[in-house]
Amino acid sequence: MSQRPENSHQAVLLRRLRDDGPVSRAELGETVGLSRSRLAVELDRLTDLSLVESPGLAASRGGRRSAMVGLASDLRFLGVDVGATSVDVAVTDARMRVLDLVSEPVDVRSGPTAVLAVVLDLVGKLRATGVFMDLHGAGVGVPGPVSFRDGVPVAPPIMPGWNQFPVRTVLSQHLGCPVQLDNDVNIMALGEMHAGVARTVQDLLFVKVGTGVGCGIVVDGSVYRGASGSAGDIGHIRVDDDGPVCSCGNTGCLEAHFSGAALARSAVAVARSGRSPLLAERLALAGSLTGADVAVAADAGDAAANELVRDGGRRLGLLLAGLVSFFNPDMVVFGGQVASGLGHPLLAELRSVVYRRSLPLATGNLPIVLSELGAQAGVVGAARLISDEVFSHE
Amino acid sequence: MSQRPENSHQAVLLRRLRDDGPVSRAELGETVGLSRSRLAVELDRLTDLSLVESPGLAASRGGRRSAMVGLASDLRFLGVDVGATSVDVAVTDARMRVLDLVSEPVDVRSGPTAVLAVVLDLVGKLRATGVFMDLHGAGVGVPGPVSFRDGVPVAPPIMPGWNQFPVRTVLSQHLGCPVQLDNDVNIMALGEMHAGVARTVQDLLFVKVGTGVGCGIVVDGSVYRGASGSAGDIGHIRVDDDGPVCSCGNTGCLEAHFSGAALARSAVAVARSGRSPLLAERLALAGSLTGADVAVAADAGDAAANELVRDGGRRLGLLLAGLVSFFNPDMVVFGGQVASGLGHPLLAELRSVVYRRSLPLATGNLPIVLSELGAQAGVVGAARLISDEVFSHE
Incomplete structure (x- = not known):
């Protein structure tokens, strides 16, 4: 039951209503540059297609009150965020x-x-609540490289068995609606741009620090995926001449130095060294440590934990300083469980390094901030991803 | 006398003829997806505007021979490449x-x-040869950051007196045609994409190694300039924890380690240390050394000169490996006087480092090559830059 716009005017109208909400017909006509008669024709067709509806009359601007128009209130999208765990x-x-x-x-x-x-089971649970009847489209993010064109994961390191699996086709058949598949960082960047801190931004870097580290790149409001879809894969960029051996076989990779996994390893080492009674206590209690333990310890004033945060922030910051000079973004957003958990102490270190080491021209007006949507950035961005497709013409 | 296309169909036709040359009307109609009657209308208007002409009949494809159509043979563009010297x-x-x-x-x-x-004087010389009567547009590149929107240089480090100078307006008044101003690396990237080794490429990195180092970024066939126009300014990215103090005041910048200026400094040090009789001889003769001397010495088998090339290539390669993982380009092109002078020995070192240190997904099909246009990349790209504007609608 997925009706699509029939021409590019209709597509523009749908996206405008998606991004800015219901408006009066008069205002809508002005912002998209359509004549009154043309606007009426297109809105009538979109109403026939059950894509838009008129929820009432707008406030008077002097003269006859213009009818309001908005997207149909029963349209539903699905956002799926597949994480590591x-x-x-x-x-x-x-x-x-x-x-x-x-x-x-x-x-x-x-x-x-x-x-x-599990995904289809969860969809069934949602359907049972009556929150939707039909789905207009579904977006899916996975924690690994994806061929966006083919809708399949491509040699994803932490997803054994997923290589080339036809995720898009399989889900589309089961859900009965269009599906798009993308990398998790790309959908998080989209989510933050659609409804989070990056709403007004054209060129964005969204850096996710979770178990691993990745970067979503937005150019002129669209996700930039690169020649083979691996753009933003910054976890294995070298940040040091040597250092721990990384899972990829090289040494000096960012992820081997700073990521959820690296932080957990360092925390255990610090706990065992006797430099942090607090981490030692948590290790004895739980048998293992995570980035979250470091965040709690740092928050409680533990010096060794704070040093781990500062050291990690400095390494990520130095890499990011180079990327900021190269890419000159409007904004840098940090998200992911580890970045959110470490919060402002990490942000402070990152800002200090980037502002000191990037070109003044590139940092003059550069906000470096935490994700506003947090754990919801992925699902919002996944829904937005598929809406870009179904609200387009061809 | 700069006639512009009157609608987007005409703009598409002009760009198509610019990029692919004269074709038969039949072929042109097919590739741009216009009906025969609509094509005839638009081509008539473009002929009236003196923008296209019909140089004869195409070879028969069976049936009546279709008329050829091409851009007017007397249209002239100007490409200006302002270098440091x-x-x-x-x-x-x-x-x-x-x-x-x-x-x-x-x-x-x-x-x-x-x-x-000097530029206007050279234009006068060209005019005197009769190679042009009127100019349809002029593109200009300068060796520093530019506000593309305003057509002015912005705090360019090696161009005292140029900050905010209205280059575009002044030249446009003197030349009597539209002018665009851009950074020199951006126009070199455009030139290489228009007529050089990157003709079929969508996402490109063009790395210029001259007195300094810079990078032109092409996304989906267009120059990417970033939030404040400084994208690609990689000369001051940190490549080492310490190292010589850079002109920018920081330590460890790429340019302080590898660039024409850095190479000249290192060559003098090597010559004085007695490790290179050949460089010492050239230094004694000329009183100073440049990157070109290092190239000559390396070519002659001088071990110390070859070490300078390898060491520089390794440092630039390591930075580039990170940028390739991040940006995942279709191609990397090296140009500029120093890169061209050092040629394949430099390229070999760069390739070895990038292929070893970037993600396999990003380097699987990645050509790393030398500029094909060499010293002409800038002027060709500058002409192409302004043609993008005058061959557009609005």
Whole structure:
């Protein structure tokens, strides 16, 4: 039941209503540059297609009150964020506002069949609540490289069994709607741009620090994926001449120095060295440590934990300083569980390094901020990704 | 006398003829997707505007021979490449083929009035040869950051007196045609994409190694300039924890380690240390050394000179490996006097480092090559830059 716009005027109208919400017909006509008669024709068709509706009359601007127009209130999109250890599934309205969200722990290494079964199970639960009848489209993010064109993961390091699995086709058949598949950082960047801190931004870097590290790149309001879809894969850029051996076989990679996994390793080392009674206590209690333990310890004033945060921030900051000089973004946003957990102490270190080491021209007006949507950035961005497709003409 | 296309169909036709040359009307209609009658209308208007002409009949494809159509053979564009120590001015036809080129040594530090006087003098010389009557547009590149929107240099480090000077307005008034101003690396990237080794490429990095180092970034066939126009300014990215103090005040910058200026400094040090009789001899003869001397010495098998090339290539390569992982380009092109002079030994070192240190996904099909246009990349790209504007609608 997925109706699509029939021409580029209709596509522009739909995107405008998605991004800015209901407006009066008069205002809408002005902003998209359509004549009154042409606007009426296109809106009539979109109403016939059940894509827009008129929720009432606008406030008077002097003279006859113009009718309001907005996207149909029963349009529903699905946003799916497959993480390393859990899956989030959200239903949104046509403006990508989350109406309901369910999660379930699942190891991505259990393979596509098992994980997609969990996704479809969660979709069934959402359907049972009556929050949607039909889906207009579904966006999906996974924690690894993706061929966006083919809708399949490509040699994803932490997703055994997923290589070339036809995620888009399989989900599209089961859900009965168009599906797009992308890398998790790309959808987080899109989410933050659609409804978060980067709403007004054209050229954006979204850096995710979770178990690994990745970067979503937005150029002129669209995700930039590069020649083979691996753009933004910054986890294995060299930040040091030597250092711990990385999972990729090289030494000196960013991820081997600073990431959720690296932080957990360093925390255990610090705990065992006797330099942090607090981390030692948590290690004795839980048998292992994570980035979250470092965040708690740093927050409690633990000197060794704070040093780990500062050291990690400095290394990531130096790499980022180079990328900022190269890419000259409007904004840099940090997200992901580890970045959110470490919060402002990490941000302070990153800012200090980037502002000191990037070109003044590139940092003059550069906000370096934390994600506003946090854990919801992925599902909102996934819904937005597929809406870009279904609200387009050809 | 600069006629512009009147609608987007005409703009598409003009660009198509610029990029691919004269074709039969039948073929042109097919590639741009216009009906026969609509094509006839638009081509008639473009003929009236003196922008296209019909040079004869095409070879038969079975049936009536279709008329050929091409850009008017008397359309002329100007490409101006202002370097640190000289100015190149070329006249091109509407396909950006260089018809005549003149150069003159001039120090960019003598300021905009003096340098633009040289440019206008060279234009006068070209006009005197009869190679053009009217100019359809002029593109200009300068060796420093530029506000593309305003057509002025912005705090360019090696161009005292040029900050905010209205280059575009002044030249436009004197030349009587539209003018665009850009950074020199951006126009070199455009030139290489228009007529050089990167003709089929969508996402490109063009790295210029001259006195300094800079990078032109092409995204989806267009120059990417970033939030404040400084994208690609990689000369001051940190490549080492310490190292020589850079002109910018920081330590460890790429330019302080590897650039024409750095190479000249290292060559003098090597010559004085007695490690290179060949460089010592050239130093004694000339009183100073340049990157070109290192190239000659390396070519002659001088071990110390070859070490300088390898060491520089390794440092630039390591930075580039990170940028390749981040940006995932279709191709990397090296140009500029120093890169061209050092040639394949430099290229070999760069390739070895990038292929070893970038993500396999990003380097799988990545050509790393030398500029094909060499010293003409700038003027061709400058002409192409302005043609993008005058062959557009609005």
